[in-house]
Amino acid sequence: MKKWLLFAVLAIGLTVFASACGTSGTGPAGGAAPAATSGGGTPAAANASDELVFKHQLGETKVKKNPKKVIVFDFGALDTLDKLGVEVAGVAQSNLPPYLAKYKDAKYQNIGTLQEPNYEKISSIKPDLILISGRQQTAYPELSKLAPTLYVGVDNSKFVDSFKANMKMLGQIFGKESAVDAELAKIDQAVKEVGDKAKASGKNALVILANEGAISAYGPGSRFGLIHDVLGITPVEKNIEVSTHGQSISFEYIAQKNPDYLFVIDRTAAVGGEKAGAKALVENELIKKTKAFTNGTIVYLDPSYWYLSGGGLVSAAEMIGEVAKGFK
Incomplete structure (x- = not known):
C-alpha cells in the first residue's frame, strides 16, 4: 500500500511539473501570463505595484x-x-x-x-x-x-517643469499617461508658436492685477510670469518684486514704462467683488497715452484661468491661447 501511494504521488508531481514547464511565462496564444485575480475576476489589489x-x-x-x-x-x-x-x-x-x-x-x-x-x-x-x-x-x-x-x-520659478510633473503624476495615478502626454504635446506646440512670434516682434509687455481699485505688477518668476518665462515676451521691467500679491504700482509707473503690451487680470471679477470692472479702472487718461492703448494692445485675460485655477491641462492651454490671440 505504501509503495502504491509513493508511486501515485510521484506521478502527480511529474504531471504538474510538465504542465508548468509548458506554460511558464505565457498565456493564451503565446501572450503574457494572465495577472493573478481575485474571486471576482479582477486583478488582485495586493501587489506593491498598485x-x-x-x-x-x-x-x-x-x-x-x-x-x-x-x-x-x-x-x-x-x-x-x-x-x-x-x-x-x-x-x-x-x-x-x-x-x-x-x-x-x-x-x-x-x-x-x-x-x-x-x-x-x-x-x-x-x-x-x-x-x-x-x-x-x-x-x-x-x-x-x-x-x-x-x-x-505649480512652482512659478520653474513653471513648465513643475506643471508637467504634476500632470504626469496625475496621469500615473489614474492610468491616463497617454492622454496626458498627448495634451502636453499640444501645449508644447502652442508655447513654441507664441515664443517664435514674441522673439520676432521685439515687443515688450507689463502684466498687472487689478484689485478693488488698486493695481500691482508681476514680472519674471511671478505667479503670472508664464508670459515672460515660458512664452518669451520681454518684460518692460526685469526687476519687478516677486511676491504673491505683486509689486504695488501706480498708473504713473505704467505711463513711465510705456509698455507695448499691457496684460490685465481682474481679481475683483474673479472673486465677485463690487468695484467697477478692470477696463474702467485701467483705461484712464494716463494709460491712454501709452503705446499699449494707442495700438490696441491692452489684453484683458480671463481671471478664471489666471487667478482661480492655472496649472491644469485646460487652464494652461487656455492661458497660452489667450496670450497667443492677444499678441498680434
Whole structure:
C-alpha cells in the first residue's frame, strides 16, 4: 500500500511539473501570463505595484493607483481630472471658475473653502486621495491624517517643469499617461508658436492685477510670469518684486514704462467683488497715452484661468491661447 501511494504521488508531481514547464511565462496564444485575480475576476489589489510614492513640496505621499474617492481643492487639478474623465467625490465649491460650474451640483460634496477645509465633511467622505495647492498648504498636516494628500501647486520659478510633473503624476495615478502626454504635446506646440512670434516682434509687455481699485505688477518668476518665462515676451521691467500679491504700482509707473503690451487680470471679477470692472479702472487718461492703448494692445485675460485655477491641462492651454490671440 505504501509503495502504491509513493508511486501515485510521484506521478502527480511529474504531471504538474510538465504542465508548468509548458506554460511558464505565457498565456493564451503565446501572450503574457494572465495577472493573478481575485474571486471576482479582477486583478488582485495586493501587489506593491498598485501603490505609488510621490515626493512633493510638502513631503512624501503614498497613493494607491486609481483611487475611487478623490477630493480636490486645487482648480487646476480639477480641470485636469475633468479633462481626463476622472470622477471626483468632493470639491471646494466657493469661487468655482465658471468653466467648472458643473461641480456646484449636489452630487459633489462641498469640502469647505479654499482657505478653510471642512475637516468633518472630509472625514465623513473617507477619501482615498486629497489634492491641494498653495492656498491649503498650512492645512496639509491635518488633511494628511484623513487621507493621502498630494500638493499639486505649480512652482512659478520653474513653471513648465513643475506643471508637467504634476500632470504626469496625475496621469500615473489614474492610468491616463497617454492622454496626458498627448495634451502636453499640444501645449508644447502652442508655447513654441507664441515664443517664435514674441522673439520676432521685439515687443515688450507689463502684466498687472487689478484689485478693488488698486493695481500691482508681476514680472519674471511671478505667479503670472508664464508670459515672460515660458512664452518669451520681454518684460518692460526685469526687476519687478516677486511676491504673491505683486509689486504695488501706480498708473504713473505704467505711463513711465510705456509698455507695448499691457496684460490685465481682474481679481475683483474673479472673486465677485463690487468695484467697477478692470477696463474702467485701467483705461484712464494716463494709460491712454501709452503705446499699449494707442495700438490696441491692452489684453484683458480671463481671471478664471489666471487667478482661480492655472496649472491644469485646460487652464494652461487656455492661458497660452489667450496670450497667443492677444499678441498680434
